[in-house]
Amino acid sequence: xxxxxxxxxxxxxxxxxxxxxxxxxxxxxxxxxxxxxxxxxxxxxxxxxxxxxxxxxxxxxxxxxxxxxxxxxxxxxxxxxxxxxxxxxxxxxxxxxxxxxxxxxxxxxxxxxxxxxxxxxxxxxxxxxxxxxxxxxxxxxxxxxxxxxxxxxxxxxxxxxxxxxxxxxxxxxxxxxxxxxxxxxxxxxxxxxxxxxxxxxxxxxxxxxxxxxxxxxxxxxxxxxxxxxxxxxxxxxxxxxxxxxxxxxxxxxxxxxxxxxxxxxxxxxxxxxxxxxxxxxxxxxxxxxxxxxxxxxxxxxxxxxxxxxxxxxxxxxxxxxxxxxxxxxxxxxxxxxxxxxxxxxxxxxxxxxxxxxxxxxxxxxxxxxxxxxxxxxxxxxxxxxxxxx
Numbered sequence: 001x002x003x004x005x006x007x008x009x010x011x012x013x014x015x016x017x018x019x020x021x022x023x024x025x026x027x028x029x030x031x032x033x034x035x036x037x038x039x040x041x042x043x044x045x046x047x048x049x050x051x052x053x054x055x056x057x058x059x060x061x062x063x064x065x066x067x068x069x070x071x072x073x074x075x076x077x078x079x080x081x082x083x084x085x086x087x088x089x090x091x092x093x094x095x096x097x098x099x100x101x102x103x104x105x106x107x108x109x110x111x112x113x114x115x116x117x118x119x120x121x122x123x124x125x126x127x128x129x130x131x132x133x134x135x136x137x138x139x140x141x142x143x144x145x146x147x148x149x150x151x152x153x154x155x156x157x158x159x160x161x162x163x164x165x166x167x168x169x170x171x172x173x174x175x176x177x178x179x180x181x182x183x184x185x186x187x188x189x190x191x192x193x194x195x196x197x198x199x200x201x202x203x204x205x206x207x208x209x210x211x212x213x214x215x216x217x218x219x220x221x222x223x224x225x226x227x228x229x230x231x232x233x234x235x236x237x238x239x240x241x242x243x244x245x246x247x248x249x250x251x252x253x254x255x256x257x258x259x260x261x262x263x264x265x266x267x268x269x270x271x272x273x274x275x276x277x278x279x280x281x282x283x284x285x286x287x288x289x290x291x292x293x294x295x296x297x298x299x300x301x302x303x304x305x306x307x308x309x310x311x312x313x314x315x316x317x318x319x320x321x322x323x324x325x326x327x328x329x330x331x332x333x334x335x336x337x338x339x340x341x342x343x344x345x346x347x348x349x350x351x352x353x354x355x356x357x358x359x360x361x362x363x364x365x366x367x368x369x370x371x372x373x374x375x376x377x378x379x380x381x382x383x384x385x386x387x388x389x
Contacts, residue, residue: 006375006379008047009375009376009378009379009382010375011034011036011044012044012047012048012053012375012378013373013375013378014034015030015034015044015048016048016054016097016373018030019054019071019072019073019097019098020097020098020190020216020366020369020370021190021216022190023099023190023191024070025070025071026059026069026070027041027042027045027071030045030071045071047382050385051378051381051382051385052074052076052077052385053074053077053097053382054071054074054077054097055071055072055073055075056069056071057069057070057072071098072098072100073096073097077097077135078097078135078136078137078369078373078381079094079095079096079132079135079136079137080094080095080136080137080139080140080364080365081094081095081125081128081132081136081140082094082095082139082141082142082364082368083125083139083140083141083142083167084180084360084361085109085117085121085141085142085143085144085154086144086180086205087154087157087205087206087270087271088108088109088110088269088270088271089106089108089109090106090107090108090109090117090121091103091105091106091361092104092105092106092124092125092128093361094132094365095364095365095366095368095369096365097369097373099190099362099365099366101358101362103358105128110268110269114154114157114159114162118162118164118166118167121167122166122167122169122170123170125139125167125170125171126170129171129172129173136173137173137368137369137372137373137377137381138171138174138175138176138368138371139170139173139174139176139368140175140176140178140183140364140365140368141167141175141176141177141178141364142177142178142179142180142183142361142363142364143177143179143180144179144180144181144205144207144209145159145179146225146228147177147178147179147224148223148224149223150163150164150165150168151163151164152164155241155244156206156207156242156254156255158242174368174371174372176364176371178224178367179211179227180203180209180360181201181203181205181209181210181211181227181317181318182209182211182218182226182227183359183360183361183362183363183364184201184203184211184317184318184353184355184359184360184363185199185203185210185212185213185315185317185363186211186213186216186217186218186363186364186366186367187355187358187359187363187366188213188315188317188353188354188355188363189201189213189216190216190366191354191355192315196312196313198212198213198214198309198311198313199212199213199214199311199312199313199314199315200212200213200302200305200309200311200313200314200315200348201314201315201317201353202229202298202302202305202314202316203316203317203318203320203353204298204316204317204318204319204320204322204323205318205319206253206254206255206271206274207230207250207253207254208229208249208253208298208301209227209228209229209230209250210227210230210305211226211227212226212227212309212311216366217370229249229301229305230249230250230253231243231245232249232301232304232305233246233247233248233249234247234248234249234297234300234301234304235247235248235250235251235252235297236251236252239251239252241254242254249297249301253294253297253323255270255273255274258274258277258290258294261286261290262290263284263287264287274319275319275322278291278319278322278323281326291323291326291327292327292330293330294323294326294327295326295327295328295330296330296333296334297334298320298323298324299324299330299331299332299334299335299338300334300335300337300338302314302335302350303334303335303336303337303338303339303343304338306339306343306347306348307338307339307340307343310343311348312348313348313349313351314348314349314350314351315350315351315352315354316350316351316352317353317359321352324350335347
């Protein structure tokens with residue numbers, strides 16, 4: 001009996017991973033993906049519903065026949081707490097099993113000392129964890145920088161090697177730290193066809209980042225520093241990046257450098273200032289020249305990554321699509337000029353990201369579930385819900 005139950009929860013783990021990786025999954029699709037017949041699939045879905053892990057909703061009717069239902073997170077099911085710490089502000093929310101995010105709090109942090117900010121956010125995280133009680137299975141924190149060995153660095157703000165003990169001890173559950181662009185790539189990958197074997201996600205914010213996603217997850221790395229594409233030496237070797245290296249691709253997109261090249265004074269909110277600049281550049285020679293140069297820098301860097309990684313699709317997140325269309329001719333001239341002829345003949349499509357403003361939070365929530373949601377946890381969860389273990 002015990003082995004049967006263990007096998008059931010291993011299958012349930014795979015089922016829930018499928019629901020995280022795809023949107024609007026039906027019973028039939030779940031059965032095909034798991035290699036199950038309709039009877040065992042119905043039994044599996046029934047158990048997951050009884051355990052308050054998933055719910056079923058009626059799908060839009062597209063023809064004759066029996067109404068179809070789709071599988072979603074239960075409104076009483078597990079949640080991951082997600083905190084997105086950005087250059088000028090932060091957002092705190094919850095993520096359900098199917099990637100649905102609810103924002104509970106948000107605020108700015110301009111001028112706040114980083115240690116003080118982390119302590120304040122830890123208090124808010126602890127309060128939210130208390131409100132959700134035993135529904136919380138883990139938490140995740142994303143930053144526009146480096147998350148290595150439990151410490152955070154945000155070079156653009158000159159925040160380096162920050163101790164995250166206050167954050168990781170605020171929740172009596174596993175806490176995952178990650179890069180914002182990588183997490184956005186995780187969210188983006190689930191919205192595109194599953195047969196894509198790899199997706200290259202490029203994000204421009206106050207700098208450049210990204211991720212290579214395969215089978216819904218970032219390509220693993222030795223120290224968790226995958227996706228630091230902005231620090232490839234694609235830029236001006238005369239420019240020193242806040243990361244400590246020279247010639248970083250991202251240096252051209254830094255706030256101070258963009259302000260210098262355009263001759264426009266930056267405002268206190270760096271992202272909003274850049275968004276306005278990229279969306280509505282005026283016709284001054286300095287701004288027009290800067291936009292042409294930035295679009296070319298972006299296209300040339302993406303060409304290098306296509307040559308190296310050979311992705312099936314390239315998606316542009318954050319402000320990257322605005323940079324592309326600020327000078328579309330310069331972008332594609334640089335892209336095509338930088339591609340190997342083998343890639344130029346069948347270059348992957350480059351499209352605007354569709355995961356939306358909450359992509360970072362969605363990707364982090366899904367990544368938390370990937371790390372903590374195993375058969376043992378599901379069995380414990382079910383044992384607390386209606387005696388279904």
